[in-house]
Amino acid sequence: MTITAGMDELRGVLMGLSEGGKREVSHAMLYEVFGLDDEREKVRLRRRMQDMVGHGEAERVSPGVYRYIPKATPRRHGESYIRVWRAVRSHRPGWSFHDLSQVTRVSYSMVRRYCVFLEEEGYIERYGRSGNTLKYRGTMRAREQRATPYPPIKHADPFEAEKAAALGLVRVFLTMDPYSEKARAKVMEHCQTLVDRFGEASNG
Incomplete structure (x- = not known):
């Protein structure tokens, strides 16, 4: 890694x-x-x-x-979403992701991800192409909404607790005396978290 x-x-x-x-x-x-x-x-x-x-x-x-x-x-990159949304609403029909990236100084990859969301939600639509580059325009829905629409927040990592436990084990062995009672208690605590999650699968 x-x-x-x-x-x-x-x-x-x-x-x-x-x-x-x-x-x-x-x-x-x-x-x-x-x-x-x-x-x-x-x-x-x-x-x-x-x-x-x-x-x-x-x-x-x-x-x-x-x-x-x-x-x-x-x-959530709040300020970046706001800048891109303003550009979407103010640009004349026929803009590209690259155009928005340049005028807003937001990365192309983020502009693209955000515009995919906007298209799915009906805020923008395709407006022809120039060579291999797709062109877009804002829809009536975009013109009627001033507030910035935000993509949904991703769900929490289902293995967040287990990853924290694994990192906790690393911390114990890097920063503590493995023979101490405190270290032993920490190891048992973190291992129990992992066993609680994966124990049934290994015993099945």
């Missing part, structure tokens, strides 16, 4: 290792979890942590050690 998997995965690991922001997380712990041996990948991870500090998602406690701040995690 490498950090190129994305920021969402990094946030998930930080959430698990920090136990929801209660404990500190180090570069060394992240290297171990992601299996990073290549120095370039380690540099990329450190830069992403620096970005998170800059955005207020993490606080640097000491060199290479951070406190994760879950409540500061970006939610």
Whole structure:
């Protein structure tokens, strides 16, 4: 596994290792979890942590050690949706995803995902093409609605608790004395979470 998997995965690991922001997380712990041996990948991870500090998602406690701040995690790209929606309503018929991306400075991939949702909901419709590029226009429904329509929030990860337990085990072996009673209790607690979920399947 490498950090190129994305920021969402990094946030998930930080959430698990920090136990929801209660404990500190180090570069060394992240290297171990992601299996990073290549120095370039380690540099990329450190830069992403620096970005998170800059955005207020993490606080640097000491060199290479951070406190994760879950409540500061970006939610739903709200401002980006607003900009794209305004562009959809103001553009003349015949615009493309690329046009919206350029004028709003929102990534093409996000514009595309959002417009797929808008088309499914009847806010935009296809309006011919230019070469291989599809063109669109806003519908009457879009003209009548000023408020930004938001895509539905994805359902929670059904294995969130189990992933947190697995990361909790990693934390125990990286930061605690495995022979201590406290570590033993933590291991039993996390293992019980995994057994509760997967025990019946293995016994069936």
